[in-house]
Amino acid sequence: MQVVETLEELQSARGNLPSPFGIVPTMGYLHEGHLSLARWAKRECASVGVSIFVNPTQFGPQEDLEAYPRDIDRDLDLLKAEGVDLVWMPTVEVMYPLGFQTWVDVDALTQVLEGARRPGHFRGVTTVVAKLFNAMQPNRAYFGQKDAQQAAVIRRMVVDLNFPIEIIVCPIVREADGLAMSSRNSYLDPAQRTAATVLHRALTAAVGAYEEGQRDAEALRSMMIEILSTEPLARVQYVSVADPETLLELSGSIERALLSLAVFVGKTRLIDNMLVGMAKSTER
Secondary structure, eight states: OEEEOSHHHHHHHHHTSOSSEEEEEEOSSOOHHHHHHHHHHHHHOSEEEEEEOOOGGGSOTTSOTTTSOOOHHHHHHHHHHTTOOEEEOOOHHHHSOTTOOOOOOOOGGGSSTHHHHSTTHHHHHHHHHHHHHHHHOOSEEEEEGGGHHHHHHHHHHHHHTTOOOEEEEEOOOBOTTSOBOOGGGGGOOHHHHHHTTHHHHHHHHHHHHHHTTOOBHHHHHHHHHHHHTTOTTEEEEEEEEEOTTTOOBOOSBOSOEEEEEEEEETTEEEEEEEEESOOGGGOO
8 A cells, every 4th residue: 555645656656556546535533434435446446545634624713623533543554454555645735835726616505504504614625625636536536425415516516627537425334323423423422422323313213204204394304303302412503304416405395305414412513414215226
């Protein structure tokens, strides 16, 4: 496994890797969710690269950039065990050189849900992912369904900017009690960790109601809010029943939807989502 930092090292290493080349963009502190993406890439590609970069431009002024967990040695050991061929760990100076002033903005998709609560977040995401794509030159890129809006935004960017890259979204990986795996789960103390399972309970209740015939968007929202309200340590930021493609909120009877929520447990902000009315083949 080659580990490189500079663009020159990356280009040299990339030139020796066979295609199709798949990548997994990450901010490090890897967990099973990240590793599952690397395994999908290994199954489908001749070579696999992973980027590790804690991207400062997607963090807001009140967010946890400095506190974001990091353990590079552990990350590299995990990736080596998965048979990853290349790891790129650029510095901030490589990604945002002196005088940097060029940004990638996806418009409507970033104005709702996460984008409405985290101004500038998606501009940081799309800019850094565009730079990763340009530098690493992948044929395929693998993302997790947990960040559903991010996946939708990146898909839109790829279409709009004619990137010759296939975007592949893989299923959420969960703990045994249903909590979606996230690097931020490490912030939770034992009581908060137990409380955090309320996100999964709310989503699964709504999915169950949908499968039993409930099609009213507001009823599904209300059900999730009610379940979340039973947990004293949970503070709801939003609960959404939205169109899976436009991400606009739905009302009345629905055929398909992205059910998503953002909830603070203590000071830790957690997100999760599930799809209803979508063919299973839409997920890997």
